[in-house]
Amino acid sequence: MAEAATREFLHNLYELPHTVKDACFRLGKTPESEREESQATFHNLFLHIHSVRVHVRTLKPTLTFGLGLMATASFVITIITGVLLMVYYKPSTDLAYQSIKDIHFTVSTGRFIRNIHRWSAQLMVLVVLLHMARVFFTASYKKPREFNWLVGLGLLVITLALSFTGYLLPWDQLAYWAITIGSNIANSPREFTDAIGITKFFDPGGFQKRLLLGANYVGQDALIRFYVLHVFVLPLALVTLLGVHFWRIRKDGGLAKPEDPPGGLAEWGGERRPVFQPLATKTYGLMALVKGKRPPVNRGPENTVMSWPHLFWAELSVFMVTVAVTLILSFYYDAPLKELANAAIPENPAKAPWYFLGIQELVSYSAFTGGLLIPVIVVVGLALIPFLDRRPGGEGTWFGTNNERSVFWQSLFFACAVTVGMLAFTVNYGWLRNWFPNIHQLWIIAINPGSLLVAIFAAWSLFILKRKDAVRLSAVSLFTCFLVGFTLLTYFATVHRGPNWHFYWWPSQWPVH
Amino acid sequence: MKDPSRIYRWLLLVASVVTIVYLVGAAVRENYLAQWKTVQHEYRNILREKATDDRGRELLAKFRVEMKQASIPSLGTVDRCVTCHNGIDDPRMTDVPQPHRTHPGHILDKHPVDRFGCTVCHHGQGAALTFNEAKAEDVFWDYPLLPPEMTEATCVTCHDAEKLPPDQIPLLVTGMKLYQEKSCGSCHKLGGRGGTLGPALDNEGAKTKHQLIMTNLKPPHTTWNWQNAHFRDPGGVVPDSQMRNPTVTPREALALTVYMLSQWKRDVPESYLAPDKIEQKYRALHSTPLTGEQVYQQYCAACHGNGTYSRWDKKFNRFVPAIRGVSLTSTASREYLQANIEQGRPGTQMPAWGPHAGGLLPEEITGVIEYLRAGAPTAPATTALTLPGDASKGLSLFLRNCAGCHGMNGRGGLAPEIGNPVFQRAATDEFIIRTIRNGRIGTAMPAFQRPEAPALGDQDIADVLAYLRTLGEQKGQKAMAQNATSSAPSGGRP
Missing domain, CATH: 1.10.760.10 (Cytochrome c-like domain)
Incomplete structure (x- = not known):
């Protein structure tokens, strides 16, 4: 008996590599049949959020340009590099700057890792914004995806907050003054409460600023708050919401796509194909079902291909493209790091992170309107889109309804003209305060280039609503105006605003300081 | 039926190749092509040439290619200058090219690197590991490397300039004398004494280039260039300056510049202060009246x-x-x-x-x-x-x-x-x-x-x-x- 057990033990030992491999890779081989392919998807924790079959339209590169995945990929990159940076970073005003310098100079490839973290974070902000535009222009927020649009909006806000909180951590001049500007934006309701003289009793601006900084100035309390938010609270919130976002995509039937014609032949990829593809073997059971208008009961899935491997090739390639882009950026461009933060030497101009520069431009007209009112209007407006535009149509197609493309172009030109005109006027002629030095501040809060832009854009979208008689077109016009305004104001404040927030054609013309 | 994921596989291949190339590139660049490693290999060759006696052979045997630093917590500095300046305290290295050469003079006898570091006297970015970043004139750093002739400005951090041998701090001595001769105190306060027409100069040396108006100055925009140009033509550097042209020779302008750079109320631990510095501080509180x-x-x-x-x-x-x-x-x-x-x-x-x-x-x-x-x-x-x-x-x-x-x-x-x-x-x-x-x-x-x-x-x-x-x-x-x-x-x- 003992001999048998010994033999068995030795045999097990001999078989160990195989049994461990089989335990880890339960299929044990590359899936060969569609059944095995669906199992590969379905039995894997990380893959099973996907359905096992996916519509061919979903794989068309120009439908999404992979933007959502790119945002996710850059988030994963920041998480990985962020953890590495956390090992060396010390969140104290005395040590933070030196620890970044050490990461830069002595940590093996530390400079490269910090560059990757910085650029992928910037890329994430950019891509999230583009992703939102994609979802809007393909009408992918429509029923049943309204909730996911809201979740996405939450993710946008968290993304901005993550980037903003990370901005302070190096504790250099750039960080210090950008956050000083940012916290002053948080303080902007005070312009209004001051104007009507109730700040003494009711001071939401001061409260917001103190909540953000933990003090009246940017110091150790602010640094530790931002650190905790940046490395724990916000990533956790983002991961959670991201889970919900993905879950909802699956539950809402995958990416938005137009209905296939029932039965017969479908136009796809320049050729006509049978939409019903009888399958040789057994069906996949419930796991192949995705939610749609017409659950494919008694019918084979239409125009779908197996997720394994097609969808995963696509996802993996988008991920690797993001990695490659980030690496190239990080190889050639160092993440900025200026002098040690010094409250006695103000940066001039002190600029917020680039994605807040549009807001900073508006704040330069009126803190309350630009820093609070307009951002709130924009976020609320974006949130309401799926609930105000409820007529189905155009889902999953760029500019899918009648006249959408022409309304887009008209709005684009209109908004460009209005924004450029408004900026040119303001730069050349000043505003109310220059003409009527003693005017009450309430007038400026109410009437300034920012509020006028919003009013003109709103009027334009109402005009489109009347004229084209379609809510979707009105929404398209307003969203386009918002995008143009955001882009132009950001560009303008980045390039054309110099010391004392004066206009310059180019940063090289700034007076040397 | 066309393969719907073909394009993605190509994309994946390209992106993966690019990723690998850049990862390897970055690893090589940061680990093998680092400037200081080349410098240390050169230095090892020099050591090898000079290893003619037992001491030389011992130094050669002990030498390791590695990052070196003088970390001085009480001064708040980490100076890695010695990573490239390996021969700084080796008296045999007087005839080799920089950065391997011995430190000139006998300063290091009384100021060993492991106790004082480098930047407390020379300024510059001590943590850096490339020359350009250590010199720090074109990078974001408040106090770039002082030109050699101006380094004497920092002696007064721990010494009383009047008690130092004048031949070691010639510019500083001239500068101090000129400050009195040119009656600078009529308009500027220093140590609590002086007029109020001009700014107080107590921490002039602590100023960074961002605190000076550089608009009319030709690059490089360093504080000492500013001071120097300003002493030769105040109105040309600061428009509408009330300051009268002090009419100085170029050497005198340099001396005044050094004197200004030396004005820095820097906090260093008392253990670093020379006894005469402590006496100077005492005298400042119990001043003898001037005639x-x-x-x-x-x-x-x-x-x-x-x-x-x-x-x-x-x-x-x-x-x-x-x-x-x-x-x-x-x-x-x-x-x-x-x-x-x-x-x-x-x-x-x-x-x-x-x-x-x-x-x-x-x-x-x-x-x-x-x-x-x-x-x-x-x-x-x-x-x-x-x-x-x-x-x-x-x-x-x-x-x-x-x-x-x-x-x-x-x-x-x-x-x-x-x-x-x-x-x-x-x-x-x-x-x-x-x-x-x-x-x-x-x-x-x-x-x-x-x-x-x-x-x-x-x-x-x-x-x-x-x-x-x-x-x-x-x-x-x-x-x-x-x-x-x-x-x-x-x-x-x-």
């Missing part, structure tokens, strides 16, 4: 010149009065001079020099008054004017005779402001009357009662005096209140 002449030279001469003649000042756009002129010192009382020196002359560029303002000690003010009055005849008694004056007549006389220079209401113009409270309080009737009668020799103030051509009679002068006193009343009320707050004792010097 009257020294005070005049250091704190008055920039504006008043040698003091015997009024001079027209282009920057001030007015006359600076002669204060050693016979006519003033023979008429003005000691109290009048003391009040003017201690409290200044509001409305003019003359600041207050009392212990709580310009920082002169009471003995020094007495001394400088003695110096001003030296050789002047004691004032002869004047027949006091007892005539009652009529202020309204005085006004018309004032407008005709005085307002041209002294301004409407005595607010000052070419000539000093005589409506101001300090003047009104300090000037006795006798002083005013005598000045109007006899004028002020060496200034533009004419005599109004020359025997051959009396422009004003005694009654006229009495009227003008009465009018002048009304100015004092009008302005006095407001100014008194201000004075009460500004001249109140504030703790005082020990």
